[in-house]
Amino acid sequence: MWYNNILETIGNTPLVKLNKVAKDIPATVLAKIETTNPGNSIKDRMALKMIEDAEKSGKLKPGGTIIEGTSGNTGMGLAIAAxxxxxxxxxxxxxxxxxxxxxxxxxxxxxVVxxxxxxxxxxxxSYYSVSSRLEKEVPNSWKPNQYDNLSNSQANYEQTGPEIWEQTEGKITHLVCGVGTGGTISGSAxxxxxxxxxxxxxxxDTYGSVFKKYKExxxxxxxxxYPYITEGIGEDFLPQNVxxxxxxxxxxxxxxxxxxxxxxxARKEGIFAGNSTGAAVAGLLQMKDRFKEGDVVVVIFPDHGSRYMGKMYNEDWLRDHGFLKDDKLTARDIIAKKESAEIITIDSEKTVIEAINTIKSxxxxxxxxxxxxxxxxxITESDILDAxxxxPALKSQPVQNITTAPFPYVDLNTSIDKISSMINxxxxAVLVTDENGNPEIITQYDIINAISA
Structure with a gap:
């Protein structure tokens, strides 16, 4: 059997039991893995549905331009269909x-704008306003408006809900789902x-979003x-699909x-999922007292982890946001393990020969x-030699004439991995300011010394 095009592979995504991350929940917890859709997200379902409905109604005409405000996943579904x-x-x-x-x-x-x-x-x-303006300016264009276009929730009513019902043989007791546009949760529900x-x-929901308080x-x-980092859920307005x-x-x-x-x-279940999946499972664990033995809980896993490599799957990004503290050495540790010595500097007005003498001595x-x-x-030895x-007459001239860009600065919490990658x-070397505001240099030798100390 084969498919006529990639759009025919949308849907019929697997349901997978969660074992380790849900071990403290007495119920059976099942993940609806939407990453197997061609665009690696659940949004493929509603993107195609919105396009097909717009074609039927005449809103989207042949050769037209689709204009949408999207965080990426809906855009991917629309782009594939386009x-x-x-x-x-x-x-x-x-x-x-x-x-x-x-x-x-x-x-x-x-x-992408x-x-x-x-x-x-x-x-x-705002991306809502920009997409609306572009729809007016671009000839033969159509804006799906995933937030208020009820084809969004209808797609999940026709597909996601029935799939879950059939896959659990009607035994589902709870549905857990992140809420952004609202189409997935409302249509399935x-x-x-x-x-x-x-x-x-x-x-x-996420902190910074209006949904929870409005519901209650x-x-x-x-x-x-207020601004928040979590992607794919929460809003600062009320979409009609919610x-x-x-x-x-x-x-x-x-x-x-x-x-x-x-x-x-990823580490406990081997499932490479996105940020809103993390929010859904974290929320599931926070609500564990709502579930009992015999319950069947389905959690929607909306998208793929590959879209978050620079964020949730990047340890330096996590540290920069204060989300991750681990046992890896940092700039603070490297400085603490260094032999205390005042940093040697040279004023820009000093001569090159004075710099050479300082380096030697x-x-x-x-x-x-x-x-x-x-x-x-x-200035480095190689800078001086090349100059x-x-x-040769540069010997008597100020060092500022051969000064190159400063060593990159890092803060005290920068990981040894990042520092090492910056030294080439x-x-x-890299520069760091210590607890007292004094500059310190970290070299490759200092890193080796800290590791072996």
Whole structure:
């Protein structure tokens, strides 16, 4: 058997039991692995449905341009369908999204416009506003508007819900799902609750989003809104696809817990999933008292980990955000293990011959160059040699004439791995400011010494 095109492979994704990450939950926990869709996310389902419905209604005409505000996954689904169906794509997205997502969209020939995250939806710079403006300006264009286009939730009513019902043989008791546009949870929930009204639907929200408070109080509280890191869930407005009547409860998850759980799923279950999956499983564990033996809990795993390589799967990124602290050595540890010695510098007005004498007498190979006490650059043995071979008269001239860019700066919490990767032929050391505000140089020798100490 073969398929006529890649779009026919959308759906029928596997249901996989979670074992290690869900060991403290008495229920059977099953993951709906949406990464097996051709665009590696659940958004393929609704992207194709929105396009097909727009074609039927005449809103999307042959040779047209699809314009959408998307964080990446919906864009991927739209872009794949556009390749097969002959449409162009322009996507507006936010600067908090991972670079990998944008690169993937561009790989399918889409144009991506990156907009600021920390602005109101009504702001002309927001990705909602930019996509709406482009739809008016670009001839023969159509904006799916995944947030308010009910084809989004209908796709999951027709596909995801029935698949879950059949795969669990109707035994599902709880559905756990991150809530962004609301299409996945609302469409799936509508089908499942028609089959069994007692099924509990639990939405995962993030801090900085309005969903949880709105569900519990009916109040849209702008004070709830602030920037957050977690991708794919939460909003600062109420999409029409979010049917609050179908969602029984919202659980909020922190950026840190979502990011770290994303990694745990890969390490404990061998499932390479994205950030909203981490949020969903972290939320599941926070709600463990809601589940009992005999329950069957299905958690939606919406997208693939490959789109988060520069973020949740990057240890330096995690450390920079204060999410990860481990036993690896840092710049602080390397300095502590160094023999205490005052850093040798040379003023930019000193001559090259004075620099040579300093290098010889101090038995060093590089010197930071200062101006009025601040480090402005560096000179190394090779810098001096190259300069003198070209012009021997430089000996009597100021070192600022042969000064090169300063060593890169790192902070005290920078990992030994990152420091080591920064030291190379061009940068034979890095600079760091110690606890007292004094500059320190870290060389390859210092790293070796710290490791072997």
């Amino acid at each position: 390749v097969i169906k002959g449409y162009k794509c322009i996507f507006a997205s936010t600067d908090k999204q991972s670079k990998e997502k944008f690169d993937a969209l561009r790989a399918f020939g889409a144009e 990156v907009c600021p995250t920390n602005v109101d939806p009504e702001d002309p710079r 509508r089908y499942l609750k028609e089959k069994n009204p007692n099924i509990q639907v639990l939405g995962i 109080t009916g109040i849209f509280d702008k004070n709830e809104i 049917d609050f009547n179908l969602i029984d409860y919202f659980e909020k998850v922190t950026d840190k817990d979502a990011a770290l759980m994303t990694r745990e799923i 101090m038995n060093i190979s590089q010197i930071p160059v200062t101006q009025q006490g601040s480090i402005i650059g560096k 003198l071979l070209e012009n 032929k061009e940068n034979i």
